[in-house]
Amino acid sequence: MFTGIIETLGVVTKLEREKENLHLTVKSNFTHELKIDQSVAHNGVCLTVVGIENDEYTVTAIKETLDKTNIEELKVGDEVNLERGMKLGDRLDGHIVQGHVDRTGICKSIEDAEGSTVFTFTYDFDGSNITIEKGSITVNGVSLTVVNSKKSEFSVAIIPFTYAHTTFKNFVVGTKVNLEFDVIGKYVARLHGLNG
Structure with a gap:
């Protein structure tokens, strides 16, 4: 679950196709705090961290996600709004956000x-x-x-x-x-x- 309060902007550094999936590599100032299998919202889309290297991490978007969001339109160099999943007990400053784009x-x-x-x-x-x-x-x-x-x-x-x-x-x-x-x-x- 998310709150819709953006933590930071990330920058897309690499886009790689694998069959119908799209792997996005993003540079952010909180990469050093991430773990594999952690959820991060990218422009409101909840994606799972699958790789981390230095100050960049990689997530994968499947066809369903690409069909229903603007993720496929991203280009290298584009900025994305980033938010990590909410911690239980944190203040809810925004509203209940699922990270599932309608x-x-x-x-x-x-x-x-x-x-x-x-x-x-x-x-x-x-x-x-x-x-x-x-x-x-x-x-x-x-x-x-x-x-x-x-x-x-x-x-x-x-x-x-x-x-x-x-x-x-x-x-x-x-x-x-x-x-x-x-x-x-x-x-x-x-x-x-x-x-x-």
């Missing part, structure tokens, strides 16, 4: 709001994932509060600190992002679908 979204607009930056995203609505005003959403692994919730669109307001310390600073209109909807909202939507 779908991707597209950045529709970026607007300066005099102190924050408002990003609007669109996604394909199928009824299984919903947003609500002031509810939680995870965008590329970042725990955020929804504003302007619509059927297939929502916005988030990013403070300068988050903008500077995550991949949000690299977003442009058209950027594909990973979305994990609030787990409680997913259960509510599922129950409504079964009873509706």
